[in-house]
Structures are given as structure tokens and as C-alpha cells.
Amino acid sequence: MPDRKTPVRRDIGRYINDTLRDRYFAAGDALLAKGAPIRSETDVETSFGTTHVYRYGPDDPAAESRTPIVLIHGSGSSSAMWYPNTPALSADRPVYTFDTPGDPGRSVHREPMWQPERAAQWMDETFEALGLDRVHLVGSSYGGWLVINQVHRRPGRLASVTALDPGGLEKVGLRFFAWIFVSLFATFAPRKLRPRLAAWLEQPVISDDELRTWIQKGVRAFRIRRPAPLPLTDAELGSIRTPFYLIMGKRSLLVHPERQLERVPRLVPGARAEILAATGHGPQIDHPSLVNARMLSFMEEADSFRPGPGPVPGPTVARNGREA
Template sequence: MSDTATRARADIGRYVNDALRDRYFAACDAVHALGAPARAEYDVETSFGTTHVYRYGPEEGTAAAGRAAGRTPVVLVHGAGGCAAMWYPNTPALAAERTVYALETPGDANRSVHRAPLHQPERAAQWLDESLAALGLDRVHLIGTSYGGWLTLNMAHRRPGRLASATLLDPGGLEKVGLRFFVWIFLSLFATAAPAALRPRLAAWLEQPVLVVPELRAMVRAGVRAHRIRRPAPKPLTDDELRTIRTPLHLVLGRRSLLLHPKRQAERVPRLVPGTRAVILERTGHGPQIDHADEVNARMIDYLDGVDDPAREGEGVPGRA
């Protein structure tokens, strides 16, 4: 497909122009700099476009790097409209003794190249499976947030063969996306233009950590100007579809989430997928891995260690629920 035809398709994400794209990439790089340093970057080809990937891990030649080589790697899948930089609060802890790959979903505002639609569930699972195969990853711990949570959950349902576990951070895919979530998104974007003195109060009211991290705020604002997403919201998995899942699940929800109803899903998912670990975090909404990074990191690491070695489960997480 020619570049002109790709740009003309209504279901292919696109940048408004090269200047805005480059300005956005610079903002992404500033956010990346807040987290762990990437050890490498890759571009891998799939049926749906080129997937850009960042690899993190301990410094080569260290004892931690030796331990990481023998452990199941982690793969991160970001939320809608964003890029891998959003994982900056999590990469230092996750990559301390594991290899971590952060994928950028084609169709979102990032360095991947979108050539064919992948929002349909089977195609989304195929894209993710092809990306993992191209990286040579046969077994991974998959972690997704928001739309990336739907991609992760969908993968556990449709193509679970490579998955050691799936961690879902306030994920899509469990309920139909309602009006209240879109209103929150609109208000959050509007609040990014508020005077600096008001942003902390707006951040607390909206449960929106983006407003109080200058680099993150700049990245979000630049992304909204530069990129146009072209896909519908995903349909939630049915009860019958959830019952098919055998991959170990870790469900982390924000008490004040507006994407879903936390209590409802904390009861529903473990009932349909036995063995699911579900927790609701207080004082947070849709971004628990950002505004409660230390706690979420500790919980994720504990869960990954417990899957890999059940004897270690529960270590280092006081009061784990």
C-alpha cells in the first residue's frame, strides 16, 4: 500500500504533519529520560505495520544482568493515544533484575508505523503475537494498562501460548466505555491548559497525575496536536470469553476509576477466571501505575516472582490484598 493510500484510510492512525510529529517525539524523549535508560531500540515488522520497541534491563556485565538472562521477560503495552514513555515510573523497578520490552502500538501517537487496521480482536491478538515472535520471545509476562489492558486481556483469551501471566492495570475490555470516561478525558485535556498554580488542585479533583508532571503534561498536549487516532473503542469480553482464559491474571484497579466499576470487576473476574489476583487501590483513579508507582511496582514484581517461583509469592508486599 502506498504512503498516500495509507494516509487516506479512515481506520489508519496518522500524524497531522512532520513538524508536529517531531515536536511530539522530542516531548516523548523528555519523558523517557525520567525512567530507566533504554538498553536498545528495535523496529520489528508485522502484518499491520512496524512495531517500535524499547528494551530495558540491568547494565550488561553485572550480576543483575546475569540473573535477568534466566528470568521470564516482561512486555509492557501502553494505553490509547500514547507511547512507551508513559511507563517511566515503572521501568526502573521492573528492569532492575528482568529484561523488559515496551511495545508501541501502531495507530497510536508513537514511533510505530501503522499500515493496516488492527483494532478487531483477532487482528489485535495477531499483531501482538507477531511482535513477540519477531523479538524472539516465546514466553513473557504481559502487562497492559487501559487500552493496552484490553490488548493484554484479548491476547490471554485468543492467543495465550506465549503468556506466563497477564497483569491488567485499570484495563479496558471489561466494560463498555461509558460517557463518564470520555467526559473525564475531555476535562483532563482542558485542564492541561490551566495556570500552573491551579494544576495540583485539578489533578487531585480529576485523579489525573498528568497535570503535575511537566514533561508528561507537555507530551500529552503535543500528542493531541500532532496525531489522530482512527479506531473505535474495543468491545468488552463477555463472561463466556473470560471463562476461556487459563493464563494467570493480576487485576489492579483504581477505587475512583471512571473506565469501569472496580468493585463489580474485582468480584466478576476472579469468579470467571479462577486464581485471578484482584486488588483495588485507594486514592487513585485510572492511572495507578503513575500516581501510586511504588506500590504498584511492588505488587507487580511480587506477582511476577510468585508466578515464576510460587515459594516467593507475597515477599516484600506488606498487607497485600
């Protein structure tokens, strides 16, 4: 009898073939090599697939005991995107990065987890398997939706949450998808044009050869199978009591920064919100030193905070990198 291929599921992210996957892995490894040294890698089994986890650590033994950071990447990406951030963050405390199942990376996706409760369950199971009882959670773009969803649904393990130009605050609009399409097209432009296009689109990927190669190979190699996430309601955001930090790019096309600068601190008690100039959707890539320092300062403050009946810290609102 002829061999029967396993039917391709339409709700599971997948690689097109092993050759394209391996080329993408090689491009990602080149980026990872630019970040902090990886202390260990591990695969964690969850109800939704296998999650690949990287661990980074400080050289100072005393810093090893500090509350760790967990970084969640954006859609169509993997842990390699954090290479500008891991050196500074892991010098201060342990750092973990998760390859989200359903995105290109070394995780293996087996069951859909785009639904809010399933996404929160996946993250909680990963924390549990790693023995992480208390973490500072950071997410970018789609990873921003994942961390906001987590702090709303399962905040018990979270010391703080930082959302970098995140999903989850507004419905993803046509302007964002158009920017993604134009940015991808621009990665194929002649070398001389790329710096100009990168500045115009606020897209550093275009002018960085290693980032550009990595993104192109990921688009060719992997198919994402999930809808765009729905935003949290005002009531859902208002339920958050964990220290919360929102950083947005002034030229973001995913959110309306001024709108969220007013809205989030009004809804989330004690939330800190900030708009950074000279950036769009990637503040942690465009301004890594600034963003790393701001996040570490926020986490230091959050480490001394414990939720209870007393007042939460007051809100902080800033524009263009300067306190308003």
C-alpha cells in the same frame, strides 16, 4: 500533470505533519530519559505495520535469564508512559515496551488492527520477531484490553497477565470520555490551579509539566482511527487459565472497581484482583513503587506456575491496597 496526493485512509492512525510529530517525539524522549536506561531499540515488521520496541535490562547477568516483561501502553500514548516503572521492573528482569501501531509513537501503522483477532495476531507476530517465547504481559487502559484479549485468544507465550485499570471488562461509558475531555481541558489551566484540578480529577498529568506537555503535543500531532473496544463476555473471561492480576483505581471511571473485584476472580480461576485507594485511572503512575513491587511479586509466583490438570492458585481479593 499535477501531483496527486495519496488519499488519507480513515482506518489508519496518522500524524498531522512531520513538524508536530517531531515535537511530540522530543517531549516523549524527555520522559523516557527519566526512566531506566534504554539498552536497545528495534523496529519489527508485522502484517499491520512496523512496531517500535524498546528494551531495558538488569545489571545483574543472572537476572537476564529471567522471564521478560512486556509493557503495553494505553490509547493516545506510547512507551514513554512507562518511565515511572521501567527502573524497578528492569532491575529484576528484562523489559520490553511496544509502541502500539495506531497510537502516537515511533511505530508505523499500515493496516487496521482494532479487531480482536487482528490485535492478537499483531502481538503474536511481534513476540515471534523478537524471539520471545514466554513473557509476563502488562497492559494499561486500552493496553489492558489488548493484554486481556491476548490471553483469551493466544495465551501460548504468556507466563502471566497484569491488567492496570483496563479496558475489556466493561463497555466504555460516557463518564470516561467526559473525564478525558475535562482532563485535557484542565492541562491548559493556569499553573496555580493545576495541582487542585489534578487532585480533583485524579489526573497526575495536569500537575506534571513534562507529562502535560507530552500529552498536549500528542493530541495536536496524531489522529487515532479506531472504535472503542468491546468488552469480553463472561464466557470469554472464564476461558482464561493463565495467572491473571487485575489492579484498579478506587476512583476509576473506566470500570466499576467493586463490580470487577467480585466478577473477575469469580470468572477467572485463581485470578488476583485489587483496588488501590487515592488513584483513578493511573495506579502505576500515582503509586509506582507499590504497583511495581506488587507486579514483581505476582510474576515471581507465576514463574513457578505451569498450567495443567491440577488446581490453579486460589484467588486474592484486596481493597485500598490492603488484603480484604
